[in-house]
Amino acid sequence: MDDRHTRRFGLGTATCLVMGNIIGGGIFLLPASVAPFGTVSLVAFGVLTVGAVALALVFGRLAERHPDTGGPYVYAREAFGDFAGFLSAWSYWTMTWVSNAALAVAIVGYVHVLVPGRPSDTTDLAIALGALWLPALANFAGTRYIGLVQTVSTVLKFIPLLFIAVVGLFFFDPANLGSFHEGSGSALGGMSAAAAILLYSYVGVESAAMSAGEVRDPERNVGRATVLGTIGSAVVYLLGTVAVFGTVAHDKLVKSQAPFSDAVNAMFGGHWGGTVVALAAVVSIIGALNGWTLMSAQSPYAAAKDGLFPAPFLTKRRGVPTFGVVAAGVLASALTVINYLLGSGGVFEILVLITTFSATVPYLLAAGAQVYFLLSGRRDKVRPARFARDLTLALTAFGFTFWLVAGAGYAAIYQGVLFLFAGILVYAWMAARRTARREEAETATTPPTPADHEAVPPPAASAAAPPHTT
Incomplete structure (x- = not known):
């Protein structure tokens, strides 16, 4: 297909893709989640931001050499071979569709704030499924419409969040902060505990690299979009958390179920903050689902091109791997149905734990690939080569990602490793099929050898030539 028709994302759209995927629904509860540890959590956030920006720069360097759809999968496969590439693709794919189910469930509560009514499991399920499939429809329409939805949703959620973050600084009261470190133990322990909650705030930093095949001038724009999107998200995260800490009294913030709503009410009075924040949350989650739906199709598409995922994942229309979108939508919908109709909260929580570990595997392999390329002397793969x-x-x-793994907790690592190793069966099946096809092709193209035929005696001399005469 013509490059002009498939590469729809410019720098601005690619940046919005990164920001939209990083900033989902979790930001609206984040300040209350880390408030029990004190303001040391702000220090933890700053440290994590440095690690996230470093990871963003690494993805930018790798994308200069490999501006192809698949991002972390592509880098892992070239550095460490097919098996490492498969593990990266499998882990990332798992993380995306389970995360989509979690986002769809999260949006339900915010919708009820905007449209009050008596909730029921049937209504909640319908809202969650609608949240999953509306972004899927935008994906079916092609990358042009994905980019439009992503740009609009990012702007709509970025403006109110940034407004609260900036205006909140004018209402900032240091007396609301509480102590630097809360609870027993050392401040360093408190920072680590807060970091464990904040660790996955930057999942999505790889979004531009994952969709590099659909970005115009990817060698230049993927790295820039990754860094700009990560820094933009960090500004919203850090300023927003500081504003909430400074406007809501600490004892109230620790118990808050809607910290940004409480901050708006504290700044302007009244009780309308909940509606404003709920609207921003719905827009934010829809934008995140739009971007993550595309991500859920890109990784298996890249792996399918190399024969590591089933061939149907290669189905592509208007720059979007449509089969991957459908597969992720069906799997996420199944999890959502399990959550609401069967009441199997335990099953859903286990799968969410799996995603927390699965998100780190592609990052770890990509960072390791960069180290490998540098230490092996292949400077051309990471231009510009300032060693x-x-x-x-x-x-x-790599250290940041390793911290992500450690922060996931024992339960997440245990469940995640089991699910990761389950993918070995899929890899074995696909590897066996590739081997069989390769042997068939070699058999069909190899010329026959003398041993393949019965020996035929040469013709008699009298039959071969006329008698000799003088």
């Missing part, structure tokens, strides 16, 4: 700087960034990104 010391790039190696420092790669090691920082």
